[in-house]
Structure formats: C-alpha cells, structure tokens
Amino acid sequence: MSTHLTDLLEGDPTVQKVLLIEADVSAGEDILTAAAELGVEAHVATHEDVFRSYRPELKAKISGTVFTDFADPQTALDDLARFCRETGIDGIVACWEFLSPLATRLADRLGLPGHRPELADACRNKRLMAEVFAAHGVPAPRTVVAQDPGELARRVAESGLGFPLVVKPAENAASIGVSVVRSAAELPEAARLAQSQTHKTSHGLALDITLLAQEHVDGDEFSVESVIFDGEIHHLTITEKLTTGGTSRAELGHTVPADTAPAVGAALYAAATAAIRALGLRNGVAHTEVKVSGGGAPKVIEVGARPPGDHIMRLVREALGIDEARACLQTVLGRRPDVAPRRRAAAAIRFITAPGAGVLRWTSALPCGDHVIATAMSKMPGDEVGGPYDNMGRIGQIMLRGATAAEVNKVAAEAMEAITVEMVTQW
Ligand SMILES: Nc1ncnc2c1ncn2[C@@H]1O[C@H](COP(=O)(O)OP(=O)(O)O)[C@@H](O)[C@H]1O
Ligand SMILES: [Mg+2]
Structure with a gap:
C-alpha cells in the first residue's frame, strides 16, 4: 500500500471524506464532481498501474489515493481499512461493480453506513443472487447452475427449462459472455463464451465462471434507479433500455424516465423493492435491471449495489433535476439524501x-x-x-x-x- 503525500497533510477536521473504490468508471467522475459540490473530500482506492492512465480531469478532482491490489481481496480490505482509519474516511462508495462486495465489507469493518456484509457477494455474484431471490420470493427468471458445459446440458435437460434460454457467467458485466440460446445444440458454444473471461483485465480480479442457464424473459427491459438510506428505499425513476436482439444482448441506449403505464411502473418498483430488501441493501444506491414479459409480470435480471453506469446519473439529473451522485454521497455519509425531483x-x-x-x-x-x-x-x-x-x-x-x-x-x-x-x- 502507498499513499500520496497530500494524504498525509493535515486537512480541515470539519470536512467529511469519502473513499471511492475505483473511480475510473463512467459514474466515477459524476461522484467526484458531486463530492466537490458538496464540499466533501474525495479519496480513491485503485491500483498504481491503473491510476497512471487516469485522465487528468479525473485526477484533478481527487484529494488523495490509496493503492492496493484488488486481486488479493483480503489484503486489499486490510490496506483500505488502515488507510481509512489513518485518513478519517467517513463514507465508502463502490463505483466499480466488481468491487461492491469489498466496499460493503470495508464499510462494515469501519462501522460506516453500508449494506449487510453477509450478503455482500450476493450483490455481485449472479449464482448467489439467484439463490437469494429464490429464497425470498423475488420475481426472477428460473435459474440452473453448472460448472462445465456437460453439467450445464444435463441440468438444463433435468430442469425442464425450455428454449430459448439465457446462458451467462456468474460474475461479469457489460453483457460479456451472455447469449440467448435457442436449442440444446447451441449450449456448448454459449458455455464456452460464458467461461472465456476468467479474470478482469484492469485489476486482474479472478471471476467466478460458474455457468447460469436462465429462463429467457421475452419483453421490454428497464432499470430502476434507487437510493437507500437506513434501509428506506427511494426509487428515483425507471430507465428504459434498448438492447441488441439475436444471440447477444449489448446495451444500445437508455432513456429516462421510461414511458411506462402506471401499473407497469408500480410493478417495476415493487419488484425492485423486493430485490433490494432481499439483498440487504441499507445505505447507498442501487441499479435494478428488470424485464417485463408481454403479460406485464416483471422479472429481476440483476441488482447492482453501485451507481448506474453509462451516464444514467447524468440522464436522471437532466430529466428530473435529481442529483443521484450527490444523494449517493449523502447516504453513505449517513445524511438524509435529497431525492426530490425538480422538473419533468x-x-x-x-x-x-x-x-x-x-x-x-x-x-x-x-x-x-x-x-x-x-x-x-x-x-x-x-x-x-x-x-x-x-x-x-x-x-x-x-x-x-x-x-x-x-x-x-x-x-x-x-x-x-x-x-x-x-x-x-x-x-
Ligand atoms: N433471463 C434473461 N432473460 C432475458 N434477457 C436476459 C436474461 N438475462 C440477461 N438478459 C439480457 O442480457 C443482458 C445482460 O445480462 P445481465 O444478467 O444483466 O449481465 P451483465 O452483468 O453482463 O449486465 C441483460 O441486460 C438482458 O438484456
Ligand atoms: Mg446487467
């Protein structure tokens, strides 16, 4: 672990400090900007090599850094806990979704506002998330898991899951390794694709490449953007999502707010509430992806215990005048978030x-x-x-x-x- 010289300088003790866990993601700059506007000092946890390629505009918004190796999660947790204690960090923001479990554990270890630590991994790992959803009756696609293509084919056949179905890895993001499979003959190729990325390049994180096969929810896709304060859930808005069709599911765009019928909106919020509660989210923001089938029944695809990516926070601000990045900081600092819309x-x-x-x-x-x-x-x-x-x-x-x-x-x-x-x- 190493720290910047600026970290060691005495700061104003009345100024609150947050630690962003990897800021070089699309939400990072918004959180840093909101911190400056709130008068909160922003520190960033990253790897030295990754920090070298940070854009200058991003670096300019950072008061201090702590370098660690996220590929070694236990040491990273120790490094960051030590840094936070020495620096007097008041709140933790998981910016990069791969590190949301680490952020939850760190907040717990330091006694700062955060989520339930025993569910930290379930907020990222889709295998664990599916178990939690099933245990709590959260509406979600039926899921079977397997370690290899042979087991996958057997489990799919035994489960009676029909085709099409979706095959994906337990831990990745950005639709990497996700495919829609239309027959048993396509399963091996989908499994190969799902297991082809074993590590995340920028930090060398090992990924759980357990295979998931899921019921394919055919219908419109949305995400619910939420702020949670002391377990109280404030849904800010619903985002409409456009994806590719065919075999892959790249995201092509987002619109805020989605133009949904009131009953669909209410059903989406209810599904997101159930998922957020089941996953033990208590203080922070959540991005819940939901698909609504033709019949109007929502199914939760996943929850991200982190700010939404793809500049969705900018869309929320532009459309509704709600500063989600500011609200995120407020809640991790234990302050009541400002979530009132200011325009339509x-x-x-x-x-x-x-x-x-x-x-x-x-x-x-x-x-x-x-x-x-x-x-x-x-x-x-x-x-x-x-x-x-x-x-x-x-x-x-x-x-x-x-x-x-x-x-x-x-x-x-x-x-x-x-x-x-x-x-x-x-x-
Ligand atoms: N069970 C499913 N039914 C229909 N579409 C799905 C299903 N699972 C995933 N998808 C599609 O694939 C996309 C990526 O899958 P997701 O589980 O969100 O993984 P990632 O972590 O890569 O975002 C989703 O946004 C959705 O469009
Ligand atoms: Mg997703």
Whole structure:
C-alpha cells in the first residue's frame, strides 16, 4: 500500500471524506464532481498501474489515493481499512461493480453506513443472487447452475427449462459472455463464451465462471434507479433500455424516465423493492435491471449495489433535476439524501456501434442541435473495434434531451439514423 503525500497533510477536521473504490468508471467522475459540490473530500482506492492512465480531469478532482491490489481481496480490505482509519474516511462508495462486495465489507469493518456484509457477494455474484431471490420470493427468471458445459446440458435437460434460454457467467458485466440460446445444440458454444473471461483485465480480479442457464424473459427491459438510506428505499425513476436482439444482448441506449403505464411502473418498483430488501441493501444506491414479459409480470435480471453506469446519473439529473451522485454521497455519509425531483423532462443516451468486428474506416459527423447534450467518439479510423455483441463494442455515444420520453426517443432515433459507420473491407 502507498499513499500520496497530500494524504498525509493535515486537512480541515470539519470536512467529511469519502473513499471511492475505483473511480475510473463512467459514474466515477459524476461522484467526484458531486463530492466537490458538496464540499466533501474525495479519496480513491485503485491500483498504481491503473491510476497512471487516469485522465487528468479525473485526477484533478481527487484529494488523495490509496493503492492496493484488488486481486488479493483480503489484503486489499486490510490496506483500505488502515488507510481509512489513518485518513478519517467517513463514507465508502463502490463505483466499480466488481468491487461492491469489498466496499460493503470495508464499510462494515469501519462501522460506516453500508449494506449487510453477509450478503455482500450476493450483490455481485449472479449464482448467489439467484439463490437469494429464490429464497425470498423475488420475481426472477428460473435459474440452473453448472460448472462445465456437460453439467450445464444435463441440468438444463433435468430442469425442464425450455428454449430459448439465457446462458451467462456468474460474475461479469457489460453483457460479456451472455447469449440467448435457442436449442440444446447451441449450449456448448454459449458455455464456452460464458467461461472465456476468467479474470478482469484492469485489476486482474479472478471471476467466478460458474455457468447460469436462465429462463429467457421475452419483453421490454428497464432499470430502476434507487437510493437507500437506513434501509428506506427511494426509487428515483425507471430507465428504459434498448438492447441488441439475436444471440447477444449489448446495451444500445437508455432513456429516462421510461414511458411506462402506471401499473407497469408500480410493478417495476415493487419488484425492485423486493430485490433490494432481499439483498440487504441499507445505505447507498442501487441499479435494478428488470424485464417485463408481454403479460406485464416483471422479472429481476440483476441488482447492482453501485451507481448506474453509462451516464444514467447524468440522464436522471437532466430529466428530473435529481442529483443521484450527490444523494449517493449523502447516504453513505449517513445524511438524509435529497431525492426530490425538480422538473419533468426526459433525456437519453445512445451508443454507436460498428456493424461487426473489424477495423473502423470512417464515421460520419455526429449530429448537433438543440436536443443534443453531448457527443463523443471513443474509436478513431484505423482502430480495431468489436461488433455489437457486448458493451465493449461501442465506438461512440450521443446524449440527448427532450420534453418527454416520446420526444427524446424520436430525436434519438433520427440522430442514430443519420450516423454512418464504415468498416475497412478486406479482400
Ligand atoms: N433471463 C434473461 N432473460 C432475458 N434477457 C436476459 C436474461 N438475462 C440477461 N438478459 C439480457 O442480457 C443482458 C445482460 O445480462 P445481465 O444478467 O444483466 O449481465 P451483465 O452483468 O453482463 O449486465 C441483460 O441486460 C438482458 O438484456
Ligand atoms: Mg446487467
């Protein structure tokens, strides 16, 4: 473990301090900005090598850092607990979802506001999460688990789960290793894909690659964005999600708030409440992904015990005037979060993807105009890009605003229609 010199300098004892567990994720900058606006000092736990590639704008918002090796969870917990005690940290924010169990354990060890530690792993590991949901009657897809492709085929056959079904690894994210399987013949390839990533590259975390086969919930997809304070759940809004069809399920966009019928909205909130309670979430934010089948019955796909990614917090702020990042900090610091909406508008993000994996040749100019909040390209001509198979295949994004969800969805569709992506063709 090492600390920056700034960490050792005496600070103002009346200023509260938070520790972000890995800030180099899309929610990290929003949390850091909210901390500055709240007058809270922000410290970050990361690895020295990862910190080297932090963008300067991000570094500028950080008061201190603690370096550790997250691949060794026990030592990381000890390192961070020592740092927090020495620095006088008042609250812990899990920014990177892979480390939400560590954040929960750390808060527990320090006696700071957080979630129930005995359920920390169930908030990340989909195998444990499925067990908790089944035990508490949370509406969720039926799930069987297996360690290898042979066992998977047997368990699927025994369970009577029909096709299509979804195969995924117990611990990954961004739709990596997730496939929709339409027949028993496709199971081995889906299992191979689900088990192909054994470690998370940036921190070398070992992943549980137990296989899950789940009932495929055919219907619209949403997420419920919630703030939990002392076990009291405040649902902020519902996000509508767009994904690819076919075999993979890359997320293509989000719209806040979703334009749902009141009964569907109430059912989504009830499902999220059940899931959040079952997982023992007490102080922090939650991002609950839910699919609603044609019949209107919601099924919880997963809960993230962390701020939503993909700039959803910016969409919430733009659409409703609720600062979820600020509310997140307030609750982990033991303060009542400010969750009152201040306006009723809508905002959306759409991700630009290449038609398939390959080398990018050219992308047309991104649209601008009154509805466009921001645009960004993450890949340049000549770059290798993945296709629209998981969220790593994105090449750019566009964020938009409108008076209503219907309006922002329409302008988003028009904007996406106007963008051309060309790939290098090979002979
Ligand atoms: N049981 C299911 N039924 C239908 N779609 C699913 C199911 N499980 C996952 N998906 C789709 O795959 C996406 C990624 O799966 P998810 O379990 O959320 O894993 P990740 O951690 O990669 O986000 C979901 O957002 C959803 O679109
Ligand atoms: Mg998900």
